Amino acid sequence: MKPVKVGVLGLGTVGCGSVNVLTRNAAEIARRAGRQIEISMAAVRDLERPRICETEGIRLTTDPFEVANDPDIDIVLELMGGTEFAREVVVQALSQGKHVVTANKALIATHGNELFELAQEKGVMVAFEAAVAGGIPIIKAIREGLAANQIQWLAGIINGTGNFILTEMRDKGRAFDDVLKEAQELGYAEADPTFDVEGIDAAHKLTILASIAFGIPLQFDKAMTEGITKITAEDVSYAEELGYRIKHLGVARKTEAGVELRVHPTLIPERQLIANVDGVMNAVLVMGDAVGPTLYYGAGAGDEPTASAVVADTVDVVRALTADPENRVPHLAFQPDALKDLPILSIDDIETAYYLRMEVEDRSGVLAEITRILGEEEISIEAFMQKDIENEGSRAPIVLLTHKTEEGRMNRALSAIEALDCVYGSVMRIRMETLD
Ligand code: NAP
Ligand code: HSE
Numbered sequence: 540m541k542p543v544k545v546g547v548l549g550l551g552t553v554g555c556g557s558v559n560v561l562t563r564n565a566a567e568i569a570r571r572a573g574r575q576i577e578i579s580m581a582a583v584r585d586l587e588r589p590r591i592c593e594t595e596g597i598r599l600t601t602d603p604f605e606v607a608n609d610p611d612i613d614i615v616l617e618l619m620g621g622t623e624f625a626r627e628v629v630v631q632a633l634s635q636g637k638h639v640v641t642a643n644k645a646l647i648a649t650h651g652n653e654l655f656e657l658a659q660e661k662g663v664m665v666a667f668e669a670a671v672a673g674g675i676p677i678i679k680a681i682r683e684g685l686a687a688n689q690i691q692w693l694a695g696i697i698n699g700t701g702n703f704i705l706t707e708m709r710d711k712g713r714a715f716d717d718v719l720k721e722a723q724e725l726g727y728a729e730a731d732p733t734f735d736v737e738g739i740d741a742a743h744k745l746t747i748l749a750s751i752a753f754g755i756p757l758q759f760d761k762a763m764t765e766g767i768t769k770i771t772a773e774d775v776s777y778a779e780e781l782g783y784r785i786k787h788l789g790v791a792r793k794t795e796a797g798v799e800l801r802v803h804p805t806l807i808p809e810r811q812l813i814a815n816v817d818g819v820m821n822a823v824l825v826m827g828d829a830v831g832p833t834l835y836y837g838a839g840a841g842d843e844p845t846a847s848a849v850v851a852d853t854v855d856v857v858r859a860l861t862a863d864p865e866n867r868v869p870h871l872a873f874q875p876d877a878l879k880d881l882p883i884l885s886i887d888d889i890e891t892a893y894y895l896r897m898e899v900e901d902r903s904g905v906l907a908e909i910t911r912i913l914g915e916e917e918i919s920i921e922a923f924m925q926k927d928i929e930n931e932g933s934r935a936p937i938v939l940l941t942h943k944t945e946e947g948r949m950n951r952a953l954s955a956i957e958a959l960d961c962v963y964g965s966v967m968r969i970r971m972e973t974l975d
Pocket of ligand 1: 548549550551552553554582583584585586588601602603618619620621624642643644645669670673726727728729730839840841842845
């Protein structure tokens with residue numbers, strides 16, 4: 540049988556990683572796919588830039604549309620990144636009847652609904668395993684392996700860069716900016732690294748996971764996002780003293796009222812396996828009604844771990860080339876006409892427990908004022924810790940852990956606490972999850 544021809548958009552970290560894996564493991568991959576896979580063309584911005592993969596035998600162009608329009612190409616691997624331009628090229632490729640494999644979570648989270656509809660119309664596939672949690676086959680696990688279950692919630696460490704930063708800060712006391720620079724050098728970070736540290740990248744991935752878990756359309760604009768830039772070394776160390784780890788977590792939960800969709804730093808009990816996922820590793824914990832909790836772990840970024848998912852998707856597409864389009868696994872796990880418009884809940888209506896750190900005047904009566912305010916909002920305290928800091932005179936940091944309460948109540952309480960004369964500056968608030 541003739542080889543399947545692949546065109547690659549982008550020969551950066553993931554593009555070159557995919558070329559290297561497809562080349563090195565060509566024989567094994569062909570045994571799995573049933574056909575040889577040949578990379579015939581690739582688009583880059585700069586033809587002179589040195590590459591970490593062999594490009595001999597691959598026709599290079601600076602025009603991605605040339606790849607999307609080439610009649611010989613069956614599958615386009617979109618590995619450029621970005622949203623609007625990537626969308627235009629992918630729309631063109633799909634319109635030309637080509638299947639698309641992408642690692643681009645920003646593209647899928649923001650334009651996925653439209654792209655899947657177009658792909659459906661054209662009888663082609665958009666595969667996006669590499670878009671979530673790098674090399675972990677989490678899309679396949681939820682979409683196919685857990686198809687018997689009602690998924691109740693999922694929680695994941697789904698940004699490798701952020702987890703790498705928090706781990707290095709905790710283990711080696713390294714400065715935030717220094718670790719971020721290393722993550723960029725290692726190829727983990729997004730082109731705009733604020734996507735990693737402000738939680739946008741994790742929110743893109745969580746949006747995708749929530750859609751395939753609950754059968755809802757992609758709604759990135761409704762995800763609540765908070766980054767890790769305000770986490771201090773003190774928070775990391777106080778959390779540890781209290782038996783917790785701080786992780787940047789994406790949480791999606793289906794409730795009677797709707798769907799929670801939130802990304803934020805989170806205190807997790809250190810006994811939980813996911814609390815011990817360190818460095819660039821990712822993990823996703825999924826709760827199904829039949830199976831119970833299942834945990835998926837692996838490298839969340841990097842050239843070959845991500846290529847592992849890109850190439851697996853390519854093999855899936857090759858296997859499906861001759862299959863009836865109606866009998867393929869649906870893009871969002873549920874049949875397109877069976878997706879439900881469940882409301883995404885406002886963060887104000889979500890209930891969690893909280894870690895609160897504040898600097899207060901070190902005198903009698905201060906704690907009473909703070910607990911009175913919390914009491915007025917019916918917020919109950921689970922633990923309290925006061926630190927004596929040398930040379931701080933009459934100031935002392937205190938840390939409180941609360942039981943679960945509504946975010947709206949907590950916001951009102953924090954405004955009142957921050958207005959007290961005995962409280963200096965703003966209160967650091969980190970949400971807590973037991974993940975039981
Ligand atoms: P990257 O290293 O910056 O590579 C991007 C590649 O796309 C470069 O080769 C660049 O060409 C090419 N490119 C960009 N715009 C182009 C244009 N307009 N025309 C032609 N070529 C263009 O990025 P990456 O880290 O591989 O990420 C690629 C995608 O994978 C992104 O969507 C990212 O979110 C996703 N992803 C990345 C990772 C990871 O660990 N890095 C993991 C999972 C998913 P030049 O080289 O000539 O500039
Ligand atoms: N920048 C992303 C991360 C790449 O660090 O997780 C993988 O999607």
